[in-house]
Structure formats: structure tokens, C-alpha cells
Amino acid sequence: MNGQLYESSDARYRVTKQGKAGIVATVATVLCTTSLLAIPAASAAVPSFPDNLVVFPDRDFVTVEGYQDRIGQTATVEVRRPGGGIVGSAQSVVAAGDVAFEVNHPGGVCWGAGTGLNVTPDIRPGDVVSIRFGPTEVGATTVQDAYVNADSVLDGTTVTVRGYVAAGVNKNQMEQRIVEPALKDTGVGRRDVRAVPGPLTVDAGYRSGLEFDVDGPNTFTATYIFDEPNAARLAAEAVGASALAWEAQDANDNRQGLTIAEFREVGGPGMGGCPPRGEVATVPGSLMPVTPFRALDTRDSTAVGADSSVSFQVAGVNGLPAEVSAVVFNLTVAEAKSHGFVTAYASGTDKPDASNLNFGAGQIVANAVTVPVGADGKVTLFNRSAGTTHLLADVSGYYLQGTPTAAGAFAAVAPTRFLDTRSSKAVSPDSTTTFQVAGANGLPASVSAVVLNLTVAEAQSFGFVSAYPTGMDRPNASTVNFSAGQIIPNSATVPVGADGTVTLFNRSSGNTHLVVDVSGYYLPGTPTAAGTFQAVTPKRFLNTRDTTAAGKDSTVSFQVGGANGIPVNAAAVVFNLTVAQANSFGYITAHATGTSRPAVSNLNFGAGQIVPNSVTVPVGTDGRVSLFNRSTESTHLLADVSGYFLPN
Template sequence: MRINRRTGLLAAGAVLATGLLPVQSAVAAQLPAQLNPVCDTANGGSRPWTADQPFTLKGGNDFNTYCRVRINGYGGDLRGLTASYTISAASVTASGYTARQLARMIVPEVGVGDATHSISNGVWTPVVGEDGSLSLRSAAFDLLPAWGQTIGTVDFLFSASSGPRSARLHGTFALTSAQGDSVQADADLDYVADGHPAPTGQAGTFKPLTPVRALDTRSAIGAPKGPVGPGREVALQVAGANGVPASGVTAVVLNVTATDTTHDGYVTVYPHGTARPTASSLNFKAGQTVPNLVTVPVGADGKVSLYNFLGTTSLVADISGYYTSDGTGSRYTTAGPTRVMDTRYGTGVAKAPAGPNGQVDLQVTGRSGVPASGVTAVVLNVTATNASRGGYLTVYPHGEQRPTASNLNFTAGQTVPNLVTVPVGADGKISFYNFLGTTDLVADLAGYYSGSGSVFVPTGPTRVLDSRNGTGGVNSPVWSGNPAVLQVSSWKNGIPAFGVQAVALNVTATNPTAASYVTVYPNTGADRPTASNLNFTAHQTVANAAITPNARNGVAFYNFAGTTDLVADLAGYFTAD
């Protein structure tokens, strides 16, 4: 145990939490002379948590035992405190993992409280020091006295991913005052690997692009000319082409379209050079033209693979943006689902369908929870309905030249949704161009990108829900009005139990008994939103991407009418850092 009466205690390269509160004129307490880290035991007791008695952290376990640090001060206020838990650079190196890998693998939920109330509860920000150490940092907090003494606790509920090798990690808990004084205690971790691979996803920020066509097998764009045969795949070079940099790209956002299909089937989009997953990205019937938005990690060579299951199909892919590891992109904030446009009722725009060769302009910034400035792109679920003839829809930044890319393709009378990520124009608007006939347009806001918010960690595609075989704990078709609930945040799905702000899913409805729609939303107990994510008729198989806020109690899937099987494939998750 040691006390430091100096500033600059925290690891090199760290950034102190902002908003430190000034010391008040009330009686000031001294930092405690020592800290008392302990861990719970199986019999309901506790035992010391020290360098000699490390906490055993089991890999692949969502919820390990609680460990806590007791803070016993002297009467008075302790204001502007910060706390940290640091794994030393030497033990990071000895573990064989990098500090960034460990930051993804070991994710504790931390609760801070004093004698009378809970102060905060959540995931602390990970900071990699210049020396290679890993620190988890709290925001500033106050401890106030009760019964003549200042008493506080910091509770750690550790969650740990799978990993191929065990490691002993030397950890130090530190409590630091606003003046820079600190008290520390050693508290080691003994990570016990389960032998499975560790998560490989790398966090990235988003760089939006005005949609650009990167692949069209009908005209030899991005691949040889000709349809893709059964059991065959196309490799598309993403990095270093079409405005995407050659390095630092963690994932790409593509609008993928299957057309000229000769057989019922599906397409799977996945990182080139990796094993093809069981997940699907879009589903179609013979003769259909079907688009879907796909977020997929790029392979080590900067490519993605597009696999066709049955028959032959032409493939088209338009890039709408990419995630980069260099930190220069935008971060995501959830803001829905919220209906922001409906031409049937005059929501957001005039009450009138979009005409042939017509354009509808929608103001997206400064309303519906989207800031008035600083927004680079928005995520919308766009639906075309009441179409008088077959056509397509293009969504693009207002005030810019309309691209050749398309976002939705539909036939007369069809209702077709598709998730769209689109940059906003300089005036905060986006444009919707309708090619032929008339069609009503509906748009539900999912979120936006700006300078603050969450980073994206790609993980998939990974199947996390399938009501046909019980994957995800749902063992039967989803009935009308009886939502299925999926606990997405779990290491069994490749993502941490804590700190996940939103998840990117590809949701498929199959075997429906009636025309219906599905809404995907956080299971918080609040009212279900009026927005929809999928629309389908009886016996149709329809897939659509969804980015939905995550909740401690999981994600809910509501089916409006009849019954339908639901399948969900996870593309990745959004987290604070």
C-alpha cells in the first residue's frame, strides 16, 4: 500500500477526465491512509484482493464474481475524485496480448457509491498509455460524509471474453484527489483462458461517402462481367479504391443488390480470406431484385467476399462509407427509431407521393433529436410503399449531384424497406429521388454520426437468433403482439456483457403466415415505437439491416400479425471507446 503526494501519477499518455469539481469551502476530508480491495467468495463472504491473492477471471464468462475497493476517509467532503485501475505494461507484454486487445477482452461494469446513495454505474473509459499499460478511468465523483465519516465503495463486476492463453495481470487501483494526491493498492487478475479465439474486431470511427458504385457484375465494375453461379463467390477490393483508403479500414458499409436471379437463394457477404459464416446478408426469390445494407469487416487484404448460394445472380454493391482505425471519422449516436418522414400523412414533408423523376427533400438536422450542426451522416430505415410501377429510389446529400447508385428497388404494389446510411448536405437535408411511377416514402430515424458518441467494433456476421432452431433462446415462431427478446450482449455472441450502446443486426423474417411488419427496439419497458424495420407478405422471406439501441434486458422483436420465424445476424456493436 502506498500514498503519493504528487501530481502526474497516471500513466503516460493518459487523458484525465474532464469536469473535475473544485474543492468546496466545507470541511475537506483527507484521502484514506489505505484502501481495502476485497472479492466475494462462493460462501457469501469476502477475501483480500491483492498482488498475492489475485482475482481469478474466467474467460468466456459474462459475469464473474464481484470485487470491490472500500474507501474509508476522515469526516468531511471528498470532491473531485477520480479512480483508475491500471494493468502494468510489463504484464501486458508478458500476457502475449496487446493493451487494446485486453481492453476488448476484459470489460468490468463499475459502480461507485457512498454510504447513502449510488453515484455512478457503467463502463470506465479504457486508455492505452504510451508505455503500453492499460488504464480504466472513471469520471470525477464526490464522496460525502455520513455519520461523521466519509465511506465509499467501488464495485467491479468483471466480464471476460474467450482467449487462447491464460495470463497473470498485475493491476493497481488508484484514488486521486482534485489536487493530484493519490492512494493506491495492488489488485492483480489471474485470467484463465478457455482456449477459444479472442475477439478480433478493431474499433473504428465512420467516414461517410456519397454512394458510389463499386461492384456490378452486369458491366464488369469491380469484378469480371457475368452473373455469379451457384456456390461461387466474388472478391471485391474495398481498401484503396472508390475513395476508401488503402490502410486503416476496419469495416465497410455497402448497399448490396441481387438482381437477375434464376433461383430462390441468398447471398453472404464476409471478410475475404476468412471462413464463410452461416449468416446470410440478403434473401431473394427467382426473378426478384433485392437490396440490403451490409456492414462487414474487410479482410487482411482489404477485400470482402460475396457468396451466392443457388442459381445465378448478378450482384451490385454501392459503398456509402467505411470505418477507420485512425480516429479521424465520426461517432454514432442513437436517436430512434423515430418516424421523421411519411408522404402519406405529411410527416416531415408535403402530403403527396413522390412522382416519376421526382425528388423529395427532408430536413434531418435540428429536429427529432439530431443536432443542428456537426452532423456528418444519418441512418434511416427507408420504405417505399403504394408504388404504381416498378422502379428504384436513390437517397443522397441534398445539394449534391445525384449518384448512379440506388438504395431501394421495388415492383408495382410492393412495400420495400431498406436501411440507408447517407451523408447530410451542407444545409442539413437529404434528398430522395424516385425513378418511375409514383410511390409513397416513409423514413424512420435510427441515429446519426457526429464528433461525439460511440465507435463501431465489427464482429460478424454471426448468427445470434434463429427461432427455427432455438438459437438465442427463441424456440418457436414469434406470435402477433408477443415480442421475442434476445440478450445480444454476451461473449457467446462475441460482444461484452457491458458497455454496448447499440448493435448492428441483419434481421430476416421467414415463414410468415400473414402480411405483417417487425419492429426491433431496446427492451427497456418503455412504449414500443411506431417505426417498423421489416415489411412482408405471407410466405415471403425478407431481410433488412437494423441498428438498434441496446438495453440491459436485451433487444425486442415485435411481430404485428400472424406468426413468423425470425433470424438475426450480428455485424458488430457500438461502444463508448
């Protein structure tokens, strides 16, 4: 696993000042410790020996050392970019040995393994590489900014290596190094030569020194004078150069939190079948899908009181950046003591006249929510009922902060009621109603799609509602299913018609009232930036009623990438998931195929129920999404896709 990188299993990068050579590849290397004045500090402490993180930014390669007290446990490595959130992640099981595991290196795991963020990050100085077990971050290192920036120069028996060192780097703790295995057969007698700060010092077969600012500000110059011309030639012709930086050094000279930036090194992205390096979502309003995680569960504390609220932190937790514009999560009500509804909104803002989830006493019911995040990084949930209820929130993505301008970028708005037929006339059987989106309630005159919560009330018969862009053919898809007398909501992302309206079709034999609350919209135009959204007319991608029901505690997957016009490398998908003919109560978990199933739910159901919910989820490397049926009996599943997010 490590043969291409290390001289032996114990010849590590835990290098002391007296130094054991640890690199086999032919490289010139800069080792440095910085004061971190110019680079943001990591959110967790640099690992302590024997644990360590070693980052190779040019190859987007990370080595995790140690953590032998966690053998067999699954760790998550994440790359966070200040202002940009998580740009790369992977999971692996800790193995016995000095090397716990590696990411994007032969014998290791690929970026996206177990997380669904299937892109190799372009790791840069200032990025923070961290490791966590579950939600607990146990170590991090900030990628340093010092590197060799020119080929070595040979003049007689003198070799000169030049490079860049950023402001804030502690120049007294740098070591420049050239590694060439053939040097072992010269008077040097080993595979590497080194230059430390100060005047020329004598070593076997050569003299060396390291100076700063000789070629201008923020530069270093390493000089080697060899005893033998052949040794000088070998050192000068060594392929590549690297910049190593360690953030901490303990009493035993173990150097912790290493960055190794390799000059002219190629490979990494796409290596060994790993995903290629891609553009990372950076434009305001672009989506960053994440492996779903539970951000709130009041069953672990106190139920939300009648006509009371609870807030939960979004920004800055579980790898999310300190500022986000909006969040996508699945909201679940459990153990409700009375009927009522929940309203989600940005913490610190006025509670809107809107609902996200309606419930009855004793129900377990879920609905997807997309809502702005408050200035304090929180979302507030208000329980409008006469009794207490428990609330759960499972986060599956967030939108980047800033004013959206790119086509397909998302603009969050405070939830606003756009339609309420109770104020006019119920929708008749097999009839439609339309409502204005573009240009209404402060929305721009042109939008590509809208995120809304659709609620059915006072239905006179069972049936379903289809939401679609006005002027287009009605799709063979449902947005919300209902029974007579039910009050049931569902979130949906719906393309907007050319006239700026959305149409709702009541497929039932009775009248029903419809209520629509809008929480955001996507900008018009052809999306090109990573993480932006392309709406499609809703289309059915899965219907197990045509094949075989999903078995108890079993998984069904369906193709997204490359199907029905969706690009093969779509990053995430939005679809309406419906359970039908369930033979027992249970729940469904959606996740990217090939990743670990998260401990969250997307849809809860009872025996015999027809229950829908909107899902936003990453797509697996094979272009598929998996649906896990956690129940004691089989159930049928339907998936109607309404859009996708461009790949990172």
C-alpha cells in the first residue's frame, strides 16, 4: 500500500531533526513550520503523535497515520475551504499499522467513498483537512503555503533550489530536501540531501545551506555543493520538488500536521479509478449536498411545548461553513399530543404565516424543508398546536452564502403564502388551478423553478395532486397523495411556466383545497456552474409496482445519471418519493448508491398508507440512488424526478 511513498513501514514522515528519510519518490522537498499568521487556523487541534495527518495538495492525496485506538471504526476525512464549505470528503475504516488509511492513493480509498461527494478536490493552501469519527472532529491541519517553484539549477558541482514561502511561515523551522535513491551509490551514501537555515554546513558528500529573500520577498534559496560531480548531476536531475510544512513539533521532535506540496507532481485526480478533479461549487446560491446527518432530535432532550419554538444550529456544524444562505433538511414530527402544524424559518426573523408540516395526534409524519438560515446560523421550528411534540431534523445539503447571480443558483426567501383556495374556491375533481410565481411577492419577473410547500386540506375524496409548469403537458407524476379529510403537505421543486405560473391538477373524484407556501426560487438561464440547478418536467424514474416491491430491510436502487436526459455525472437529484401498499409501518432512507447508509429517515409510513415526500440526495458514482425500506414487510416505492444539480 505504501511502497511508492515510504522507504519502509517505519520510515515515516514523523521526521526528527536528526531525521530518518521517509520518501522513496524522486523529489526535492521543503519542510517548514509556520506561525499560521497568514493561514486560517484549523477548527480542531493538530493531531498528537502517534496520530497524524499528511496532505499532498498537488496529488490531492491524504495519509492518515495512527489512530490505533480506533481500529475497525469508520473515519471521515473532509477538506474544508474557507467561505466554500466542504470541497472533498471520504470515509474509510481504520486499519492496524502506522498508516490507518489513505485517500486518493494506490491501495487507499477514493474521494467520495462513503460520502457521495464524488469529486477529487483541488486542495489548496489555506484549506483545512480534518478527520472525525461520527460527528466528533478529532484532528485537523491547515494546508501550508511554501513550495519549490522552479527546476533545480546545476553549475559545476553546485545545485540551487528556489521556492516561495508565504508571510507567516517560521523561516527558522524550514528544511529543504532533495530525494534521489541513486545518491546512495555516491559519496552521499543515502537517498536524500537536506539544507537547513543558515550558512553552509558539512555533511557526508556535500555542504548545504538555506537562505531567505535572496531572490526577492517571500523566497528561499537552497544551495548544495557536492564533493562529486556525479552526485551533483543526480541531485539536479531529480524529478519534481515538494514543500513540506508541519504545524506542531513535540518534545521528541515529532512533526505533526504535514503539508507536502510537490513541484511538477502529476496524478492523483482520476488515479486508480478515483473521480477526476472537478470544479467545486463556489457561486452564491449553489448547492453543496452532504451525507445526511441528524441536526436535531428533541427526543434526546425536551419535547417542544404547545405554541412554542425550538432552534437548531446549522452553520458551522458537521463540516458546514460558518455562513450558509439556506439549508435542506427532512423534518419529522413524532409523539405529537395534539393535531397542529410546524413552521420553519430563519432564526431571528418574524415567524411567517406558512406551514411546513401538518400532523395529527400520535402521528409520525415527515416533510422536506428548504429554508433560509438566520444570522446566528440557526433555523427555528414553531409548534402550532395545543400539545407537545418531538421534532427531528436531518440535513442533506446547504446553499452557499452571497447574492445569487448565476443561472440555476438558488435564492431563499422567507416562506410566503402564494395560494390558498380556502379564500376563494376549492379545486374541482380532475381540474386545475394556477398561481403566479414570477413577479409575485417580491420574486423576479423570470425564474426557472420554485421551491414550495403544497398542502391539501378538506379533501372530499382520496387522490393526488400534480404540480407542473403551466403550458406544458401534465406529467405522469404525483406531488402529494391524500385521503378524504386529510390535511397533508409535501415539499416540491417545480419548474415555472413561460408565463411565470405553476399549475396544480387535482386527480380525485372530489373537491379539495390547496395551499402553497414558497420558500425560494432558482434563477433563469442555462446553468453551467457547479452546484447549480437544472429543473426538468417531473418524470417517473422508479415504480416498483411494475416489478417487485422493496422487501423488508432491503434496498432498491434506480438510475439517475444518464437516464431520461440527466447527465451521467449529476451531483445530486431532487425527486418526489412515494410509498404505496405498505404492509407494515416503517421508514425509507435515501442515499447515494455505494455510500454508507446514514442513520436518518426521508419518509415515515404506516401500513396501507400512500405517503409522499420530497428528497434531495447526492447521486452515487454509478449514477444511482438507493432507497432502504426499514420495516418488517415489503412496500412499493415510486420516484418522480423534478431536477438535478450540476456536478462538482
